[in-house]
Amino acid sequence: MKRYSVFAVAREALRYHSGWERAWASPEPKKKYDVIIIGAGGHGLATAYYLGKNFGITNVAIIEKGWLGGGNTGRNTTIIRSNYLQDPSAAIYEKARSLYETMSQDLNYNVMYSPRGVMMLAQTQHEIRGYQRTAHANALQGVKTEFIGPERVKELVPIINISGPRYPVLGALWQDRAGTARHDAVAWGYARACSDMGMDVIQKCEVTAIRREGGKVVGVTTTRGDIDCNKLGVVVAGHTGVVADMAGFRLPIESVALQALVSEPIKPCMDVVVMANTVHGYMSQSDKGEMVIGGGADGYNNYTQRGSFHHIEETVRALVETFPMISRLKMLRQWGGIVDMTGDRSPIISKTPVENVFINCGWGTGGFKAIPGSGWAMAELIAKGEPGPLAEEFSMWRFREGKFIDESVAAGVAH
Amino acid sequence: MLTLKCPYCGVHADETELHPGSEAHLKRYGPGSSDDEFEGYLFMRENPKGVHFERWRHVYGCGKWFLAARDTNTLEVFGTYSAQTTEPPQEIKEAITAKRPGWSWREFQ
Numbered sequence: 347m348k349r350y351s352v353f354a355v356a357r358e359a360l361r362y363h364s365g366w367e368r369a370w371a372s373p374e375p376k377k378k379y380d381v382i383i384i385g386a387g388g389h390g391l392a393t394a395y396y397l398g399k400n401f402g403i404t405n406v407a408i409i410e411k412g413w414l415g416g417g418n419t420g421r422n423t424t425i426i427r428s429n430y431l432q433d434p435s436a437a438i439y440e441k442a443r444s445l446y447e448t449m450s451q452d453l454n455y456n457v458m459y460s461p462r463g464v465m466m467l468a469q470t471q472h473e474i475r476g477y478q479r480t481a482h483a484n485a486l487q488g489v490k491t492e493f494i495g496p497e498r499v500k501e502l503v504p505i506i507n508i509s510g511p512r513y514p515v516l517g518a519l520w521q522d523r524a525g526t527a528r529h530d531a532v533a534w535g536y537a538r539a540c541s542d543m544g545m546d547v548i549q550k551c552e553v554t555a556i557r558r559e560g561g562k563v564v565g566v567t568t569t570r571g572d573i574d575c576n577k578l579g580v581v582v583a584g585h586t587g588v589v590a591d592m593a594g595f596r597l598p599i600e601s602v603a604l605q606a607l608v609s610e611p612i613k614p615c616m617d618v619v620v621m622a623n624t625v626h627g628y629m630s631q632s633d634k635g636e637m638v639i640g641g642g643a644d645g646y647n648n649y650t651q652r653g654s655f656h657h658i659e660e661t662v663r664a665l666v667e668t669f670p671m672i673s674r675l676k677m678l679r680q681w682g683g684i685v686d687m688t689g690d691r692s693p694i695i696s697k698t699p700v701e702n703v704f705i706n707c708g709w710g711t712g713g714f715k716a717i718p719g720s721g722w723a724m725a726e727l728i729a730k731g732e733p734g735p736l737a738e739e740f741s742m743w744r745f746r747e748g749k750f751i752d753e754s755v756a757a758g759v760a761h
Numbered sequence: 762m763l764t765l766k767c768p769y770c771g772v773h774a775d776e777t778e779l780h781p782g783s784e785a786h787l788k789r790y791g792p793g794s795s796d797d798e799f800e801g802y803l804f805m806r807e808n809p810k811g812v813h814f815e816r817w818r819h820v821y822g823c824g825k826w827f828l829a830a831r832d833t834n835t836l837e838v839f840g841t842y843s844a845q846t847t848e849p850p851q852e853i854k855e856a857i858t859a860k861r862p863g864w865s866w867r868e869f870q
Contacts (some may be wrong), residue, residue: 355766440841543778583811586805586810587806587808587810588809588810591809596801596805596806596807597805597806597808598804598805598806599806599808600783600784600806600808601808601810601833644781645781646763646776646781646815647783647784647808647813647815648833648836649810649833649834650833650834650835650836652836654762654763655762656762656776656777689803689804745800745803745804746796746799746800752844
């Protein structure tokens with residue numbers, strides 16, 4: 347693999363860009379791999395990358411039904427933060443956030459990580475108490491956050507209306523090292539690095555069955571033939587239930603649609619990410635100038651990657667009250683992704699009832715920010731067969747044991 | 762927009778009038794049940810990509826809970842029926858079979 351650098355850009359500029367090579371190979375599947383990862387989204391690719399980088403396992407295939415990063419990796423609002431309440435969440439999200447800081451150098455691929463700061467508005471007394479509690483918890487966890495007053499909010503976000511009639515801004519939980527990154531680049535960067543290590547990234551290859559012998563996985567059947575494996579990682583987000591069904595077990599997961607939308611591009615007006623969980627909306631400005639807007643998930647099971655129109659209306663209505671200047675913005679695009687929600691709104695990184703099948707799912711509405719940390723923990727689980735410190739609390743059996751990692755109460759709504 | 766007919770008041774209600782209540786026909790387990798049964802009842806869900814039975818409440822109408830059969834992959838609604846039943850009525854099953862031959866849901870099909 348030729349490295350990307352300023353010299354490479356200069357060299358190619360002088361020869362009509364004729365020397366760029368393909369970022370990753372598209373090989374035919376081999377007969378057998380040590381590890382197969384189902385799902386070439388951010389989490390699947392990160393899992394493969396850290397399997398190679400941290401454990402030297404490179405006889406790996408990452409198989410994908412659609413195209414690279416075509417699921418939720420390319421459908422999120424690109425927010426990265428780690429201000430969670432519970433210790434296991436803070437640990438894995440902070441690991442992810444810290445890996446994002448050096449990801450461009452690590453992958454030699456510009457993922458445009460922008461630590462611009464994320465602010466979660468407190469708009470009720472309850473939220474003030476909740477976020478102050480989170481700030482104290484974060485201080486103990488070593489995650490740098492602070493609770494700031496409304497004047498500081500206004501200073502950081504001049505376009506905000508802090509004295510709205512329904513929900514005035516009473517303060518905010520502020521994490522200044524949080525931010526955004528270019529979501530597609532994360533998938534592309536990992537795919538390029540995986541391909542460079544000799545792994546096979548196989549797109550347009552749908553898994554139709556998981557073959558087992560004596561309670562142990564032996565391979566998968568795909569639309570491009572049978573592929574054998576020693577270990578299987580299932581990292582398929584919204585379709586987790588469908589793949590788990592092939593492996594013969596059920597999960598505490600329901601898949602619902604989560605939507606986002608972007609406005610027409612406007613001049614720079616907001617250089618931080620603002621989340622307003624009480625009124626259910628969050629917004630940031632992309633490098634192109636579009637306002638990137640997200641809201642709450644739909645309430646019913648859905649696999650269509652389309653959401654309900656009235657949720658868009660609710661989100662936009664809430665944000666217009668918080669940011670009156672966006673009231674005449676035209677919306678450019680709207681889309682939906684299928685998110686896998688667990689009962690406690692925390693992910694599952696776990697062994698399964700089938701030997702050598704490992705599952706990484708349940709990231710719900712907050713998967714993008716976790717990609718490197720999730721991949722790191724999942725790679726350790728697959729390589730060693732047992733979860734490491736980052737993953738051990740996220741077992742799929744925590745529900746039966748009552749050991750929830752309850753972020754649904756802790757984080758309010760949006761993740 | 763999703764529209765469901767409330768089987769009690771007969772109103773064709775759109776989803777802003779309704780509140781989703783997740784999976785239907787869960788078998789309840791209480792004290793004395795095994796850990797497996799209780800975990801299954803409380804947390805495990807079918808979550809199919811296809812025919813799904815679910816609970817809805819006509820929250821801004823008559824306020825009653827009812828059940829619906831719907832396809833989660835196409836958003837097609839096969840019908841709604843009373844919540845006072847442990848399995849879908851025959852006409853709902855037939856409506857599903859007409860469009861999704863070979864469907865199944867736990868113990869009934």
